Amino acid sequence: DVKVTQSSRYLVKRTGEKVFLECVQDMDHENMFWYRQDPGLGLRLIYFSYDVKMKEKGDIPEGYSVSREKKERFSLILESASTNQTSMYLCASSSYLGHAAYEQYFGPGTRLTVT
Amino acid sequence: ELKVEQNPLFLSMQEGKNYTIYCNYSTTSDRLYWYRQDPGKSLESLFVLLSNGAVKQEGRLMASLDTKARLSTLHITAAVHDLSATYFCAVAPTDSWGKLQFGAGTQVVVTP
Numbered sequence: 001d002v003k004v005t006q007s008s009r010y011l012v013k014r015t016g017e018k019v020f021l022e023c024v025q026d027m028d029h030e031n032m033f034w035y036r037q038d039p040g041l042g043l044r045l046i047y048f049s050y051d052v053k054m055k056e057k058g059d060i061p062e063g064y065s066v067s068r069e070k071k072e073r074f075s076l077i078l079e080s081a082s083t084n085q086t087s088m089y090l091c092a093s094s095s096y097l098g099h100a101a102y103e104q105y106f107g108p109g110t111r112l113t114v115t
Numbered sequence: 116e117l118k119v120e121q122n123p124l125f126l127s128m129q130e131g132k133n134y135t136i137y138c139n140y141s142t143t144s145d146r147l148y149w150y151r152q153d154p155g156k157s158l159e160s161l162f163v164l165l166s167n168g169a170v171k172q173e174g175r176l177m178a179s180l181d182t183k184a185r186l187s188t189l190h191i192t193a194a195v196h197d198l199s200a201t202y203f204c205a206v207a208p209t210d211s212w213g214k215l216q217f218g219a220g221t222q223v224v225v226t227p
Contacts, residue, residue, distance in 0.1 A: 031212060045214060056212075104148075104213065107157060
């Protein structure tokens, strides 16, 4: 069974704080992703990584950075948290199905509130 | 830019009746995914559709893909309360390294 874990289920931070969200997968997947989920907007990709130390911006990277020092771990960093970053953050890793297709497996999510 | 549109965004179902959720997308792709999310929980994979005409079924749910029409449907047969959840479709653009573009989700509530 693929397991994707996230460091916290709930987090409350103050405006201006530096926030670290960590994600670990145990299936040796190369690709990992960070999304944020907001009502009515679905999931939006923040960043993804296709290998250690490799990263690529998604659709909404502003205000975020990422780090991938080890294959199993992908961290999302909010350099200076703002109230508009209050959201549910979901991490995922993906396995290759063949024929240029992948399947994503999601962690339980971190609900971040910035006050 | 790939756009993925789901409709309806909210669906109130009566138990025992049949319903369909539609997922339209704006660019060529033959890889489409359906996920389910229960309140407060993460996303669970339901179906992976990898070719034109693909049809997958699991219990009361059936998903199909028409790549020429850029349309996928999720059909629910004889709805039951346990199917209350939010359903997302997601499309993988060509050469996307596994990136997915998600629809906004369809919130389904099944009542007696």
